[in-house]
Amino acid sequence: MEPRLRVLIVEDEQRLARNIASVLREVANFAVDIATNGEDGLHQARSNPYDLIVLDLMLPKIPGLQVLSTLRGQGIRFPVLILTARGSTEDVVQGLDLGCDDYLTKPFEMAELVARCRALIRRSYDRPDPTIRVSGLEIDPRRRVVQQASKEHILPAMEYRLLEFLAMRAGQVVSKEDILDHLYDFDAERFSNVIEVYISSLRRRFGAELIQTLRGQGYKLLEAAP
Ligand code: CA
Numbered sequence: 502m503e504p505r506l507r508v509l510i511v512e513d514e515q516r517l518a519r520n521i522a523s524v525l526r527e528v529a530n531f532a533v534d535i536a537t538n539g540e541d542g543l544h545q546a547r548s549n550p551y552d553l554i555v556l557d558l559m560l561p562k563i564p565g566l567q568v569l570s571t572l573r574g575q576g577i578r579f580p581v582l583i584l585t586a587r588g589s590t591e592d593v594v595q596g597l598d599l600g601c602d603d604y605l606t607k608p609f610e611m612a613e614l615v616a617r618c619r620a621l622i623r624r625s626y627d628r629p630d631p632t633i634r635v636s637g638l639e640i641d642p643r644r645r646v647v648q649q650a651s652k653e654h655i656l657p658a659m660e661y662r663l664l665e666f667l668a669m670r671a672g673q674v675v676s677k678e679d680i681l682d683h684l685y686d687f688d689a690e691r692f693s694n695v696i697e698v699y700i701s702s703l704r705r706r707f708g709a710e711l712i713q714t715l716r717g718q719g720y721k722l723l724e725a726a727p
Pocket of ligand 1: 557558560
């Protein structure tokens with residue numbers, strides 16, 4: 502899968518945070534938000550539907566472990582990857598006990614971070630095979646290519662992200678608001694009519710019946726081939 506999902510980075514070293522964000526955006530195609538202290542991180546994590554949090558432990562205002570325990574205490578279940586300084590095994594153990602899903606020791610390779618983020622998200626959606634097969638489509642997130650019958654489609658970025666997001670939730674009604682929340686970063690301009698344009702384009706490519714519009718509720722990608 503590796504869809505256009507939304508990730509929160511909570512990291513007070515701003516340069517590192519920006520580096521991680523740009524790698525996750527460019528390589529993994531995620532929408533990424535940054536919080537530079539624990540308090541903001543907690544607030545953002547509570548108010549947005551993230552698919553993953555990358556959480557530093559040594560943070561101003563509220564330390565990472567407390568952010569984690571608060572989130573878990575409130576039943577927030579999305580995967581959390583902890584970033585930790587070298588030699589703080591106790592923190593890692595505590596983090597794992599509090600419900601973090603994975604950790605990386607600083608300094609780390611960006612490629613490893615990306616791979617771990619992808620694996621965590623995949624696991625959280627319970628689909629170990631990264632290819633999404635739904636409604637006669639084969640969506641390959643590594644190449645961002647969609648195959649239908651024997652035809653390969655290379656989609657523009659946002660259209661791809663939208664399709665992937667709907668495909669991950671095939672058979673469910675997804676509201677326009679959910680789509681906007683997931684596809685755009687905070688500061689991106691949000692025009693809900695843009696979604697309709699992408700939906701029309703996807704219907705032209707893959708067949709009008711693929712995506713249903715439920716008036717006033719949202720969209721649904723059919724589970725079986727139309
Ligand atoms: Ca720090």
